[in-house]
Amino acid sequence: MKPLSVKLKPIENLTQVDKIELTLQEYLRSGNFMPGDSIPKELELADALGVSRTAIREALSRFKTLGIIESRKNRGMVISTPDILGNMERVLNPQLLDDETMREIFELRLVIEMGLGDLLFKRKTDAALAKLETIVEKCEKATNKVEYIKNDAEFHAVLYKLSGNKTIQRFQKMLLPIFEYILKRMPGVADTRETTNYTSHRALLEILKNGTPEEFNGQMRDHLRNYFTI
Amino acid sequence: MKPLSVKLKPIENLTQVDKIELTLQEYLRSGNFMPGDSIPKELELADALGVSRTAIREALSRFKTLGIIESRKNRGMVISTPDILGNMERVLNPQLLDDETMREIFELRLVIEMGLGDLLFKRKTDAALAKLETIVEKCEKATNKVEYIKNDAEFHAVLYKLSGNKTIQRFQKMLLPIFEYILKRMPGVADTRETTNYTSHRALLEILKNGTPEEFNGQMRDHLRNYFTI
DNA sequence: TTTGTATATATGTAGTACATATTTATAAAC
DNA sequence: GTTTATAAATATGTACTACATATATACAAA
Secondary structure (H helix, E strand, C coil): CCCCCCCCCCCCCCCHHHHHHHHHHHHHHHCCCCCCCEECCHHHHHHHHCCCHHHHHHHHHHHHHHCCEEEECCCEEEECCCCHHHHHHHHCCCCCCCHHHHHHHHHHHHHHHHCCHHHHHHHCCHHHHHHHHHHHHHHHHCCCHHHHHHHHHHHHHHHHHHCCCHHHHHHHHHHHHHHHHHHHHCCCCCCCHHHHHHHHHHHHHHHHHHCCHHHHHHHHHHHHHHHHHC | CCCCCCCCCCCCCCCHHHHHHHHHHHHHHHCCCCCCCEECCHHHHHHHHCCCHHHHHHHHHHHHHHCCEEEECCCEEEECCCCHHHHHHHHCCCCCCCHHHHHHHHHHHHHHHHCCHHHHHHHCCHHHHHHHHHHHHHHHHCCCHHHHHHHHHHHHHHHHHHCCCHHHHHHHHHHHHHHHHHHHHCCCCCCCHHHHHHHHHHHHHHHHHHCCHHHHHHHHHHHHHHHHHC
16 A cells, blocks of 8 residues: 555644633733733633633633643632743653653753752852761761662752752752662663762762862762763 | 741642542552553543542643643543653743743753763764764854854754753753843843854864863863853 | 621532544445 | 444533632721
């Protein structure tokens, strides 16, 4: 049989609500709305678009889910500031994601960690360094794998906090389950947290105290190099 | 007056649909569903939870918005693989986000770019290097700011592509509008793309050809250093 | 000035009816 | 026997109505 042209696209099968969503999206975009601005009430929108309140509500519900608008009884709908990571967080489920995507997220985490040096040096404080010091010491005294891993997580968490960037910090926190999943389930990725850390963390800390961002990034590369076998 | 204790939290004001969402979320989580698995139809869920189909539909609509489930007529609902970046993309609107968040996103992009070296060296190909070569040459011949900026964007885009990580690549693409917004609107951030690039890009490329990841990351730091004044 | 009460209003929930698309079964045609 | 038409069944999609619920507003009472 002659193969169908790949250019043959399925006819657009948008539901009513899909169209309403697009219309409202364009309306919101072109209206230059700012957070706090209110939009017409459901009945007005339904009337303006010539559709039922049911359909309008479902379209609005999507925006509400994304955090673009908020609604309160008798106050109508207002534009809100969406939480850019919140939506991602809600779907970051290892059960649902495919392996390739998780591998890529894993890599993204590594990349971030290796590029973090400058932020850390820019915002490090004596208090934070002291805190890292105690963690590294605990790490050096750890006697079993569980303790190692716990301290490792804490060390990196404090580093991220030290970056002074709440978005990056949250991002990393979200990615932790993926990280664990990869280490446990993926073939070819060795969990080296036990063997490398207790010297490596010390080195990172010393560089952070007296070294340069370049040195730090380099040491971090070394710290994470085993994960790069993916 | 005695100040109210900050521990005094507002009483939980969850709507019916909110509760349904939580219930279904738990149901989905504990059920170990995989993409492709189907879930009970709306009427069954409504019946099981003792609520109207209307409310069930609104709760399901949220999951649909997040990409966790999909629905088709007469086929019911099936678990799907969510697009982790898709939801973020839909709300990445400079108009709606606050300046602090955008600054942090801007930083995140810088961090990623400075930690990208290893991936690039691991996956570089002759073809990609050749492509970068032509871009750098164009860049060196550029005569006005518009050309510089265009080439700069292209150079970085090819770098990201070279990383072989589609998630990172998409992520960067999504962040571009934020990047542009920051450069244009934020005080204290100088747009130095014109003055630094034509030498800096060449250096990056030469390192990528014959150098090491460390050298590359270092040069990238230099390439981006002006943005770190935030 | 505060506190209570009534009223209007916009969203939230329920229920019914029907539209629409897709599967399944069955019959007809070659 | 394989394909093609046709019909019935089914689950989601849309519309409409009615009422519940929370909140703003106005006004009265303390």
